[in-house]
Amino acid sequence: MAHTALMLLGDKGFGLWMFLSISAVALFAVFIPLVSWIDSRRKEREAFYKSETLRRLGESSGEGAKLALDMLHEEARRDTIKQREGLKIGGLINIGVGVALLIFLRMLVGEPVYLCGLIPGLIGVAMLVYVYFLAAPVE
Numbered sequence: 196m197a198h199t200a201l202m203l204l205g206d207k208g209f210g211l212w213m214f215l216s217i218s219a220v221a222l223f224a225v226f227i228p229l230v231s232w233i234d235s236r237r238k239e240r241e242a243f244y245k246s247e248t249l250r251r252l253g254e255s256s257g258e259g260a261k262l263a264l265d266m267l268h269e270e271a272r273r274d275t276i277k278q279r280e281g282l283k284i285g286g287l288i289n290i291g292v293g294v295a296l297l298i299f300l301r302m303l304v305g306e307p308v309y310l311c312g313l314i315p316g317l318i319g320v321a322m323l324v325y326v327y328f329l330a331a332p333v334e
Contacts, residue, residue, distance in 0.1 A: 289319025
C-alpha cells in the first residue's frame with residue numbers, strides 16, 4: 196500500500212499520505228473509543244449517585260419519599276423541556292440549510308434540481324409543527 200502511494204503521489208505526497216494514514220488510525224482506533232468509554236463511565240457514575248440519593252431520601256421518612264418523587268418529576272420535566280428546545284433548534288437549522296441549499300443549487304445549476312433544498316426545509320418545518328402543535332404540553 197505504501198509502495199502504491201509512493202508511486203502515485205511521488206516523494207512530496209508520500210509524507211502527506213503517511214500523516215493522514217496515521218491520523219486516521221489515531222482518530223478512529225484510539226480517540227473515539229476512549230471518549231465514548233469516558234462518557235459512558237460518567238453517565239454510569241451519575242446514575243449511581245442519583246439512585247443512591249433517591250434511595251436515602253426514600254428511606255428517611257414520609258416527607259423524604261415525597262421529596263424524592265417531586266425530584267423525579269422535576270427532572271423528567273426538565274428533560275422534556277430540554278428535548279423540546281433541541282427540536283426547536285434542530286428545526287430552525289434544517290430550515291436554514293434547506294433555504295441555503297435552494298439558493299445555492301438555483302444559482303449553480305438553475306434546473307429543477309434546486310428543489311432538493313425543500314427536503315431539509317420541510318423536515319425542519321415538520322419538527323417545528325410537532326413541537327408547537329402536536330406534542331403533549333409540559334406539565
